[in-house]
Amino acid sequence: MKRFLSLVFCLISLVSFSQVQKDYPYRGVPFTQVKLSDNFWLPKLEINRTVTIPWSFQKSKETGRIKNFEQAVAHTGKLCTTYPFDDSDIYKIIEGAAYSLHVKYDAKLDTYIDSLITLIGKAQEPDGYLYTTRTMGDTTHPWIGKVRYEKEHELSHELYNMGHFYEAATAHYLATKKRNMLDIAIKNADHLLTVFGPGKKAVAPGHQVIEIGLGKLYRVTGNQKYLDLSKFFIDCRGQRKYEKKTGDKDATVWQTGAYWQDNIPVTQQTEALGHSVRAGYLYAGMADVASMTNNLEYLTALNKIWDNAFSKKTYITGGLGQAGNWEGFGPDYELSNHSAYCETCAAISSVYWNHRMFMMYGDSKYIDILERTLYNGLISGIGLDGKTFNYENPMEYNMQKGKLSGENKRSPWFGCSCCPTNICRFMPSIPSYVYAQKDNQVYVNLFMSNTTTLEVLPKESVTISQNTEYPWHGMVVISVDPANKNGLKFPLHVRIPGWARDEAFPTDLYSYKNKSSDKPSINVNGQILEYSIENGYAIIDRAWKKGDKVMMNLPMKVKQVVANEKVKDNIGKIAIERGPIVYCAEFVDNNGLTSNLVVPENQNFATEFQSNLLNGVMTLRGTANALSIENNASVSTKTQLLVLIPYYARSNRGQGEMRIWFPTRIKNLEIMTE
Template sequence: MKNIFLPVFIGLISLFISDIIPAQKRDYSIKSVSFTNVKLTDKFWLPRIETNRLVTIPASFERCDKTGRVKNFVLAATHTGKFCSIYPFDDTDIYKTIEGASYSISLFPDPKMSAYLDSLIAIIGKAQEPDGYLYTARSIDPAHPFSWAGSERWINERQLSHELYNAGHLYEAAAAHYLATGEKNLLNIALKNADLVCSVFGPAANQRHTAPGHEVVEMGLVKLYRITGEKKYLNTAKYFVEERGHDVSYDSTSKDEWKNGAYWQDNIPVVDQTEAEGHAVRAGYLYSAMADVAALTGDTLLENAVDKIWNNVVNKKMYVQGGVGAIGDGERFGDNYELPNATAYNETCAAIAQVLWNERMFLLHGDSKYIDVLEKTLYNGLISGIGLDGKSFFYTNAMQVKNSFSGGDLEATRSGWFPCSCCPTNLVRLIPSIPGYVYAQQDDKIFANLFISSNTSFNISGKQVDIVQQNNYPWDGDLLFNVNPKSTVNFSFLIRIPGWAKGAAMPSDLYSFQQKLNKKVTIKVNGKAVDYKTENGYAILNRTWHKNDKVEVELPMEVRKVVANNNVKDDMGKIALQRGPLVYCAEWIDNNGKASNLIIPSNTSFTSDFNPNKLNGIEEIKAQVPAVVIGNNGDGIKTVQQSFTAIPYYAWANRVKGEMMIWFPEKIQDVDLIAGK
């Protein structure tokens, strides 16, 4: 591996310290610490990254090959044959898998994987047209392109073609590959395409005035700007963001999101948007780009707009497990408080977009509430999308599954692949980037954002500071930070005090804990309890640090009952369960064959115990609760006391198909009778 310079990542986006590219005068004042500089030693995330390396990435490449995604590039190079997969955005599955593999080989060098990446990149390069255009759905047979593509380049970009979406994922893959390996073979392909995009789209009279139909190219262009310092890439990203809301072909009087442009976040200029609308993945990518452009240009109007949209999501449009995009019709946000359980959509890609966006919001503002939301999504509604085997997935993430004569609810079985496999390949690139979310730095301030056992080093005032984090999180709330500067140095160590540890289920009133906490967060330095000040959700330890200093944090790991805002009609009179950052659910296999008949009265007491032999090791929640059961002859119902077991939501659907519930009634208010056959 060639170490050209030290990249600093925001999860999936590369952020560089200011002296790397002198042309950049503005940027996030807070920088994420490079995922390559945080070496995990934990038992929760490190095994998942290993599974991603050994199982998920190879399976993804194999499926890209078997489904014709690789062959599309081979055919595009010769302009012969027929497009042989299903969607014109299938190119991105290869790009995203290359991105994830690049992160992986940076953490775990793998010559065989590196050679395979080079072979794929060579195939991609041959498919690129002389002017930089790269889109197999057209290049295979330019006279008869894929039906979504339109008869000419770009003319159908706003609605269906996904030409710029493909380009964006190419740029993200190229940036990751270059930063991981130092090789420019994929980067050069991406830059050639980006140069074409920058020449075609823009504000000039002779350029196309089009906002991308599916956002992501904006974030990709920002990555290329960070690598090269070429201002045109940033300018075009800013143009794409600001071009939204100016298409006069939409019917502004229509309430249909496809007709008025809201589905693409294109109904009004972004600086005037205050509510999350439309396709939830596209929206999350747009809001991430808005934060990037605001940070890089100092655009306060963009910053104000993205702040308002974030407040709308967190206050009115997010599920208790961090999922977004409630409506299956269009994979989109619903109205305020429209969060149905039986039909919840919660696309995995939308959860990934929320992680990307909230990391940027933290870097923009330095407030822990953004990491609180990131953590909730990451530990719950995101990793629920991938099975413990590393090769089975959910496209959508259900809030409940009932078995009934009427057919039940949404999917309860994971799939190895989908006709549209954006979610599996998105997970491929997200999982190995997790180390990049643990720490951040702003001058002489170090932020500890996620609690993952790891080793890392910082440079503070020219002095090296090593920090070793040791814990058993998320199962245990006892955290230990070994702070070991090479020589005495003064700096501020800011440790996030999670909202859930302070009594807040969400940084809003959308969800709240039913009862107050019995314990408070305690912090010790070298064995002595300290009084600490908090600012923006962080405990601030400002002191002169010496070798072998130890910081201990005790987070209260109580089982908490969660209630929803009364405006969320589906959850009225119900409670959910949370312990630490994890939201829990009940599966039928642990609860006498059903989960939808369970009642959790307000006076229920819970215990929790770690079971190392179940679902790769989990903390189970147990109680005695009433359950509604049918009489032997089917001529009546009654309630009986039975044992209750809840497991972390992320771990459901890893055994056998059956019922699952997150929300439980506190008492019986009604009974819906369904006649049997």
């Protein structure tokens, strides 16, 4: 997956190929221009650089992912791993490592990456085809077919691998200015042009991402044919007839092609269906093509799909995907807590999709979803140690017949390790979501301590700095320092988060139980600003002078959240938030259980920052009524301390119960008979 798209926007002028004219109206500011000094995010990015990336390379070697390429060079051997898409793990780690090199150069890592690129180049066949399982001669895997691309429409992942390769190759080129990986990508893309296209082979890729990769390759090379091929793959959807299978309880997903978003043409799709990661990648790819071709049909479909996904199918953490059977979307409003799948990769794909929607429309609602996902459903996928991971991210773990439901133990790796390697490449991109520009307008989207220098007008630059302890505290100080001593006039758009405007969610899927009269305050150089909000932004349009400061204070109230009444699993329940953080109760802090807790409404929670807990977190303390059963015959309740921690920090202290949604009263009890 990827959203180093914004880096391409800024650095495209450095590329010696033809210029691209059409693109998103709003441009993300690349992470290379945003220097973090943040106490929340910078340590996480450092752990990714120093622990997660080396760990992932090590595990790739131990599990045979690298050996697969060595066997492809020798044209002999059997697949060392489980899946033919395991090639993509190497590509994603290289992508993250390449961007890490740009942040802090490491000669040893640079040399190692080059050695892997050399190996990949040797594994590539003379005509550009690159797929280790087939090249080593192992055609026994049921997913790959007897000839090239025979099963691409479902599970071969030949194009999926290449989509990730193109993303890694463009990232490596932009970060290092070396062409060794880019040239391999171009050779493969030129091979695809001989196989696919009008009058040639037509296929809807079984796992999307090639669409995004081709778009990135187009931006770097200026080769229109790559963009055309991306659109061709998107337009192939909805053309295939799927065979019916008897005895399949999930028949509607598999038998219609909805699992692959291949049931109807994309321009006719109106709801989020099927595998959630595939879906998010498709929607991001559609947005790219739409931005560069002004495809209004794509945009119409994307708006309808977005509304369905985030009005009816999104968890409070921003997580996507309820159904574990197909790792994807369930029916509208079916958001069960214990079976929530919420794959980490799906959270990443949601960030990519929502960032692109913002770049198209400039509306803060997309950043509201992005922020919620980033602080909750996404970073929950990586352990605090940087080398343990969650594939699934459910809303609760309960004891059932002496066993815990759900994925409750972080793993050092998976047989399908798409999530750990996706984390590798995503983390260095986080600073690229902080700012955006449109013409001379500057947008402040996320809040973290940093410094960036932007060219607002031709040859007119400004340095913008943030100083904040967000997400634990709501004070954000934004310093604006134009290079021109005479000052610089431009509009600064500062996002007022939905949660700070008493809007829990940009749709009616979630809302706050009790409305607050507290509003964010903004002052400029100590003078209170009476501001209006447009598309979720406070607009400060003035002639900026060196030393100007904007101080925004966001009210950090503990709030109770309720779900839309159509979400049956959450009727009579509340969730607890503070700022952008969703909180949960974990067994460690609550007498070993959380499934027995009833949380009274309208209580005041005390906040306490604990620097020695979970790498430093703000905890919440209130009260709960705990149910207990005595001698299997009587039920009693007692009031006890309720301790809540940020959801993202769960599962770092052993295995046990956890939950986000709490009942507020006892409605009934089930009496078991045997």
